[in-house]
Amino acid sequence: MTTALVDTRLLQRPDPAARLKLGASLRYAYSTFSTYRDLFEGVGVGYDDLSQNDPIAVLERLPIISANTLAKVSEESLMVIDGIVDMETSSGTTGVRKKRFISSEDDRNDHDFMAELFRVAGITAQDRVACLDTDPVYLMVSFARALDLLGADEAYVYSVGRDQGQTLDALVRLDPTAIFAVPSMFERCWPPLRRLYDEAGRGSISKVVFLGERVPYQLRAELESQHDIEVFSYYGAAETSSLGIECSVHTGIHLYTDRNLFELRPSERDGSDGQLVVTSLVQKTVPLVRYALGDEIVLIPGDCLCGLLPPRVDVLGRAGDSFSILGSKFHYDSLLRSAYRKLDEVGYMQVVLTTEVQDVLTVLLPDQRRSHEKNMKDSLLSDQLELEFLVASKLASLRFEYVDESYFTGSRKMKLVDDRRKGVAP
Ligand SMILES: [Zn+2]
Known part of the structure; x- marks a missing residue:
């Protein structure tokens, strides 16, 4: 492009x-x-x-x-x-x-x-x-x-x-x-x-x-x-x-x-x-x-x-590549690196933030990564200790969702971090 x-x-x-x-x-x-x-x-x-x-x-x-x-x-x-x-x-x-x-x-x-x-x-x-x-x-x-x-x-x-x-x-x-x-x-x-x-x-x-x-x-x-x-x-x-x-x-x-x-x-x-x-x-x-x-x-x-x-x-x-949850700061780059650490290549990912009872961090990945979810979750949490702490203490939730790869390749201006939480400045 x-x-x-x-x-x-x-x-x-x-x-x-x-x-x-x-x-x-x-x-x-x-x-x-x-x-x-x-x-x-x-x-x-x-x-x-x-x-x-x-x-x-x-x-x-x-x-x-x-x-x-x-x-x-x-x-x-x-x-x-x-x-x-x-x-x-x-x-x-x-x-x-x-x-x-x-x-x-x-x-x-x-x-x-x-x-x-x-x-x-x-x-x-x-x-x-x-x-x-x-x-x-x-x-x-x-x-x-x-x-x-x-x-x-x-x-x-x-x-x-x-x-x-x-x-x-x-x-x-x-x-x-x-x-x-x-x-x-x-x-x-x-x-x-x-x-x-x-x-x-x-x-x-x-x-x-x-x-x-x-x-x-x-x-x-x-x-x-x-x-x-x-x-x-x-x-x-x-x-x-x-x-x-x-x-x-x-x-x-x-x-x-x-x-x-x-x-x-x-x-x-x-x-x-x-x-x-x-x-x-x-x-x-x-x-x-x-x-x-x-x-x-x-x-x-x-x-x-x-x-x-x-x-x-x-x-x-x-x-737009960093965000915080309860004061803990996260960088998209770093999360992406962690999520893909055990795979032999780095691929697409989007982070979506929403609020339910607590903040929810959804990792959006291409369909073909579905079978790697356990690996990706393990490396993400073992690298990102603050995220692990937030998830383990139920202060935040971590979810994985999958979409067709065209979601990532088709959109020219996809936000890497889509923060949909209320009251959070874009
Ligand atoms: Zn100098």
């Missing part, structure tokens, strides 16, 4: 080097992928335009692409790119399963770049870094590899099981100096971890690098002011790999414009300067051309004291 031309604005000064890189990327996308060729020609952009005209002007004529188009490019990459070594799957925030195949060249590039970002977050050769993940470890393997490249003293993926009291014991013995984690997982582990540290009378954690979700303000404030732990936000997506990181000045995330070209398109959301649109300049396996990543962005004006170039941003996350 493509959308019509809209007013976007470029987040960087289009200097000659950027124009050169962009021109090469657009020509590469056009000549390698028929999906892109068709799209470009659909708006009257041919190879001559790409080789003769200003690439920024050409870019502005191209349509903004969605996850569905990117999925086609991704499938095509299997046939046209040699040496694919890895595949990243994201939880599909737009309800569509996303895959990104990675060639060995992209893979090496990605990890070198991640190592560079982690250096900006103050990780050094003296650090012992624990990357927290759930079982099976997956997301974090990439981070541990980049930390190895950086030369960190220790870098490992630490799997946090359901029984945190037991599984965190070993983490206390490993005594990491830095932790990489998704905020919601860190929040689960932090209270027991802190107790164990108090009992052991030690604990060397001085940095936490968060990824995947926006860092709750209170968590950041608590870590910084009460525990003297420096907090960093890493920013990336499965489709794009790394996009940027927060530096030690802690005034927003630096986006790296030498690897991606960033645009903002208008957003309706209060407080947002726009939604991020990404064109990749380095990624070869599945290049992005005006891909609507959809994250709501706030631009931070001025230069950063650290000396890195603008743009600097605050990432608000995607609209």
Whole structure:
């Protein structure tokens, strides 16, 4: 699916080097992928335009692409790119399963770049870094590899099981100096971890690098002011790999414009300067051309004291993808990941919230997932402890319902979270 031309604005000064890189990327996308060729020609952009005209002007004529188009490019990459070594799957925030195949060249590039970002977050050769993940470890393997490249003293993926009291014991013995984690997982582990540290009378954690979700303000404030732990936000997506990181000045995330070209398109959301649109300049396996990543962005004006170039941003996350039940906050992404954890792929899902005697969370899935209900329910509840608590104490109900897959594929603007509770702001 493509959308019509809209007013976007470029987040960087289009200097000659950027124009050169962009021109090469657009020509590469056009000549390698028929999906892109068709799209470009659909708006009257041919190879001559790409080789003769200003690439920024050409870019502005191209349509903004969605996850569905990117999925086609991704499938095509299997046939046209040699040496694919890895595949990243994201939880599909737009309800569509996303895959990104990675060639060995992209893979090496990605990890070198991640190592560079982690250096900006103050990780050094003296650090012992624990990357927290759930079982099976997956997301974090990439981070541990980049930390190895950086030369960190220790870098490992630490799997946090359901029984945190037991599984965190070993983490206390490993005594990491830095932790990489998704905020919601860190929040689960932090209270027991802190107790164990108090009992052991030690604990060397001085940095936490968060990824995947926006860092709750209170968590950041608590870590910084009460525990003297420096907090960093890493920013990336499965489709794009790394996009940027927060530096030690802690005034927003630096986006790296030498690897991606960033645009903002208008957003309706209060407080947002726009939604991020990404064109990749380095990624070869599945290049992005005006891909609507959809994250709501706030631009931070001025230069950063650290000396890195603008743009600097605050990432608000995607609209309409989180909700709370009795004060417990849930993220669609995280629920989707949990529900599909034991299956070999991530598929469609909608969350519907209603009120009967208490709040009811209905997980709406395609018919063919019906036989997996037990698996999906188990992983959902074992990952989402607050949800398990609400359900076990009968403060909320969890239901599974099934619909034809066309429900998900036919509707262009299906809400990921449909909150039908009375008195809850949309
Ligand atoms: Zn900075």
